[in-house]
Amino acid sequence: MSTIERAEVFVASPGRNFVTLRITTSDGVTGLGDATLNGRELAVASYLRDHLVPLLVGRDPARIEDMWQYLYRGAYWRRGPVTMTAISAVDTALWDIKGKVAGLPVYQLLGGRSREGVMVYAHASGTDTEALIDDVQRFRDLGYRAVRAQAAVPDVGGTYGIRKGNGIYEPASSSRPEEQPWSTEAYLDHAPRYLRAVRERLGFDFHLLHDVHHRLTPLEAARFGKEVEDVRLFWMEDPTPAENQEAFRLIRQHTTTPIAVGEALSSIWDVQHLITEQLVDYVRTTVVHAGGITHLRRIFDLAALYQVRTGSHGATDLSPVTLAAAVHLDTAVPNFGIQEYMAHAEVTDAVFRSEVRLEDGHLLVGEAPGLGVEYDETLAARYPYEPRYLPVARRLDGSVHDW
Ligand code: GCO
Ligand code: MG
Numbered sequence: 001m002s003t004i005e006r007a008e009v010f011v012a013s014p015g016r017n018f019v020t021l022r023i024t025t026s027d028g029v030t031g032l033g034d035a036t037l038n039g040r041e042l043a044v045a046s047y048l049r050d051h052l053v054p055l056l057v058g059r060d061p062a063r064i065e066d067m068w069q070y071l072y073r074g075a076y077w078r079r080g081p082v083t084m085t086a087i088s089a090v091d092t093a094l095w096d097i098k099g100k101v102a103g104l105p106v107y108q109l110l111g112g113r114s115r116e117g118v119m120v121y122a123h124a125s126g127t128d129t130e131a132l133i134d135d136v137q138r139f140r141d142l143g144y145r146a147v148r149a150q151a152a153v154p155d156v157g158g159t160y161g162i163r164k165g166n167g168i169y170e171p172a173s174s175s176r177p178e179e180q181p182w183s184t185e186a187y188l189d190h191a192p193r194y195l196r197a198v199r200e201r202l203g204f205d206f207h208l209l210h211d212v213h214h215r216l217t218p219l220e221a222a223r224f225g226k227e228v229e230d231v232r233l234f235w236m237e238d239p240t241p242a243e244n245q246e247a248f249r250l251i252r253q254h255t256t257t258p259i260a261v262g263e264a265l266s267s268i269w270d271v272q273h274l275i276t277e278q279l280v281d282y283v284r285t286t287v288v289h290a291g292g293i294t295h296l297r298r299i300f301d302l303a304a305l306y307q308v309r310t311g312s313h314g315a316t317d318l319s320p321v322t323l324a325a326a327v328h329l330d331t332a333v334p335n336f337g338i339q340e341y342m343a344h345a346e347v348t349d350a351v352f353r354s355e356v357r358l359e360d361g362h363l364l365v366g367e368a369p370g371l372g373v374e375y376d377e378t379l380a381a382r383y384p385y386e387p388r389y390l391p392v393a394r395r396l397d398g399s400v401h402d403w
Contacts (some may be wrong), residue, residue, distance in 0.1 A: 012380035015345030021089040031096035033089030060243030091292025110332035117362030120341035121146035146207035182229035207234040225255030235260040248279035263313035282311035320352035341353035
């Protein structure tokens with residue numbers, strides 16, 4: 001029997017911080033898993049190095065389900081992003097290994113192809129409405145079928161989602177959390193207007209998305225959703241924090257604007273009521289933060305029963321290993337909705353050589369066995385980890401708000 005011989009944790013910053021797990025079997029087969037938790041990277045690296053790696057060595061890499069149960073139930077402590085991200089990395093690496101052993105790409109192990117390509121949405125932003133319209137048009141010209149639109153709100157410095165210059169959007173950019181002001185009134189006044197302006201200028205023949213980023217109360221979100229119904233959003237994302245799943249019932253009662261939730265949630269129990277009570281339309285949990293391919297498949301299957309579709313998180317803080325795993329899953333599941341996609345920095349792509357390709361606004365998986373990603377640890381070692389934190393939002397009176 002082949003056994004797990006080695007499991008190594010790499011923490012490096014090629015373009016931004018990533019934590020990567022590589023498992024090697026006694027037959028010399030390797031598998032990769034992403035373990036990046038933005039702003040809390042070292043906690044997951046320690047969870048893996050200090051607590052999971054010693055348990056992995058000598059075990060059967062083929063028993064993916066058993067490993068998941070062993071690590072989840074075996075911890076005794078339930079859920080939580082650090083635990084679930086660590087389990088995700090192990091699970092993803094074992095799927096990669098299983099694919100390589102079988103000589104099949106992972107999507108084949110998940111039941112095979114349900115679609116040719118995976119529709120993605122790009123991130124357009126602007127410091128004002130005109131700049132936003134230009135940016136949406138730029139992505140349309142590049143062939144994207146779906147674009148997320150965020151514009152700066154006047155008098156609210158550092159509004160969520162706005163790219164600085166022409167670079168890649170990167171919110172975790174400082175060594176201590178940057179503090180950004182927030183005004184709900186200014187946002188509610190401004191956002192519906194710029195979304196309407198995008199439609200008025202560019203029309204309706206593409207999907208338009210918007211991320212509220214947990215900033216509103218349920219009632220404010222209900223008002224916002226109602227106000228933008230004529231804009232026909234593909235979704236409004238994270239309209240209110242989701243620890244309280246019940247909160248979405250109020251939003252639902254008032255608006256037909258579709259709702260997407262899940263990027264900050266890490267288990268099926270965190271989305272159980274959202275799904276079974278049809279309080280959302282898209283579930284955005286991801287491979288890296290919600291227990292790997294094994295657990296995410298379980299979430300997606302539950303969602304399918306309630307006509308909830310998938311819309312996995314795919315910002316740049318999710319490594320190309322997560323993106324590849326997501327695209328394999330997206331290719332196979334019947335209830336795929338859309339995949340978030342932001343191109344990584346060139347240096348990130350040089351360290352993680354991935355087979356995933358963008359064509360005509362769709363991501364395509366390759367046919368290499370496993371996930372189709374190679375990790376260049378020598379190149380990665382040239383980019384040491386640097387502490388980087390997400391911003392913190394404060395209301396104009398100085399009190400902390402959800403970022
Ligand atoms: C998105 C997200 C990101 C997150 C980031 C946190 O929809 O892509 O909201 O921008 O804020 O991934 O690490
Ligand atoms: Mg988001």
